[in-house]
Amino acid sequence: MTRTHRQLHLALFALPHGQLASAWRLPEIPADSTNDFREYHEAARIIEQARFDAFFIADKLTAGADGSWQYGPPVDAFEPFSLGGALAAVTERLGIVATASTTFQHPYLIARQVLALDHLSRGRAGWNIVTSYSADTVRNFGLDDHLPHDERYEIAEEALQIVRALWRSWDEDAVTWDREAGVYTRPGSVRPIDHHGRYFQVAGPGEFRRSVQGEPVRVQAGSSGRGMAFAAAHAEMIFTAQTTLESGVAFADEIRGRVRAAGRAETDVVIMPGFSYVVGSTDEEAHRINAELIETVQPEHILGSIRDVVQLDLRDYPLDGPVPTLPDPETVQGHQSRLAVYKRIAETEKLTLRDFARRVAAQRGHHQVVGSAERIADELQSWFESGAADGFNVMPHTIPGQLREFAEQVVPILQRRGLFRREYAGTTLREHLGLARP
Numbered sequence: 001m002t003r004t005h006r007q008l009h010l011a012l013f014a015l016p017h018g019q020l021a022s023a024w025r026l027p028e029i030p031a032d033s034t035n036d037f038r039e040y041h042e043a044a045r046i047i048e049q050a051r052f053d054a055f056f057i058a059d060k061l062t063a064g065a066d067g068s069w070q071y072g073p074p075v076d077a078f079e080p081f082s083l084g085g086a087l088a089a090v091t092e093r094l095g096i097v098a099t100a101s102t103t104f105q106h107p108y109l110i111a112r113q114v115l116a117l118d119h120l121s122r123g124r125a126g127w128n129i130v131t132s133y134s135a136d137t138v139r140n141f142g143l144d145d146h147l148p149h150d151e152r153y154e155i156a157e158e159a160l161q162i163v164r165a166l167w168r169s170w171d172e173d174a175v176t177w178d179r180e181a182g183v184y185t186r187p188g189s190v191r192p193i194d195h196h197g198r199y200f201q202v203a204g205p206g207e208f209r210r211s212v213q214g215e216p217v218r219v220q221a222g223s224s225g226r227g228m229a230f231a232a233a234h235a236e237m238i239f240t241a242q243t244t245l246e247s248g249v250a251f252a253d254e255i256r257g258r259v260r261a262a263g264r265a266e267t268d269v270v271i272m273p274g275f276s277y278v279v280g281s282t283d284e285e286a287h288r289i290n291a292e293l294i295e296t297v298q299p300e301h302i303l304g305s306i307r308d309v310v311q312l313d314l315r316d317y318p319l320d321g322p323v324p325t326l327p328d329p330e331t332v333q334g335h336q337s338r339l340a341v342y343k344r345i346a347e348t349e350k351l352t353l354r355d356f357a358r359r360v361a362a363q364r365g366h367h368q369v370v371g372s373a374e375r376i377a378d379e380l381q382s383w384f385e386s387g388a389a390d391g392f393n394v395m396p397h398t399i400p401g402q403l404r405e406f407a408e409q410v411v412p413i414l415q416r417r418g419l420f421r422r423e424y425a426g427t428t429l430r431e432h433l434g435l436a437r438p
């Protein structure tokens, strides 16, 4: 497998204060700053300076499992579109990817919100299309249990069709702004969509003209067979959690095969696995920093927060005992692929529950490297060149600390090796990603 993109792409997976669940406890993080926009602005400034493609904002539509909010973020932070809009106003080139759920958010409202973000940012928006795996989310929307996993994707298919139809319900040149004649839009250039489907009825048209990049970028991270089918048919930026190079290559091969089968070109998609890391001036220093960071993890926090994935409240089990047997991924309606990763870690590494929690606290099922900037750059290069990745969703343990280290230590190495841009070539997210205008 050879690489399909000339240079690699970088997005920041921007959890509040970093990927490490306990990052907020570190003395370097200002108190009461999870809801302080300046923290997010600083992160955006760092990555825009480093020429990242995008800032990614996740969303689960829930405060999490019972009581895990006691132990810290992601609660007490912003929902994606307010944050994305604020970031759009203080950045110039950086892409902004915000999450919205087709299971719980109406497509008419999603179409408006995502397109508004695209206009606010002048063509830098992406939509992370999720079907929502958490049983905690379900209970915020009047249901006791999940809709069946594959049916959520059927709803997503229809929702996406509506969203794109609304985006396209204005012709490119619809706005004439004819002051003399008093004609704002050309007759016939804005049309109802008259959608009558299985799940939705939407008349349209949309309320907004097209954006500078034509249409927002479609982002998705399905990992099940049905999820990959959706990604292959519709997604342009594809996120995934892969722990090894081999599984990364296998996933990318499978997705690219499905993309071709769906009649699209391999270059129409950008595959971006998550990449968790701790960087130090030497490998030894990186390991020392990692050990110190992991010390701050409260196992109850992480075990509570993954309850919806592992379908067990692991807080009920002794921390120094083994990880209890986790359910078979195929038997759950939630996050099957992440459960499979956790189950594999628990079963092959024979960790105590405490060490399992520490392991998951920052890595969360993604590939992780602890080491010098050279080592980290080598690893990114090897994933890129072996075809496992067209880029990475960068997951610093701490923001801004470890993020700044990545931007200042790792990015320059990638640039020197010709693997990453020194300047933005375009102004839109589509241009950064090398994606065609639809």
Ligand SMILES: Cc1cc2nc3c(=O)[nH]c(=O)nc-3n(C[C@H](O)[C@H](O)[C@H](O)COP(=O)(O)O)c2cc1C
Pocket (backbone or CB within 6 Å): 013, 057, 058, 059, 060, 099, 128, 129, 130, 131, 132, 133, 134, 220, 221, 222, 223, 224, 225, 226, 227, 228, 239, 240, 241, 274, 334, 335, 336, 337, 338, 393
């Ligand atoms: C990097 C990454 C980011 C994700 N972000 C979100 C998110 O913000 N909200 C969400 O509900 N799910 C998120 N997911 C989960 C996926 O949308 C999807 O539910 C999951 O990968 C399971 O796929 P499947 O339903 O095909 O099994 C994310 C997954 C990955 C790998």
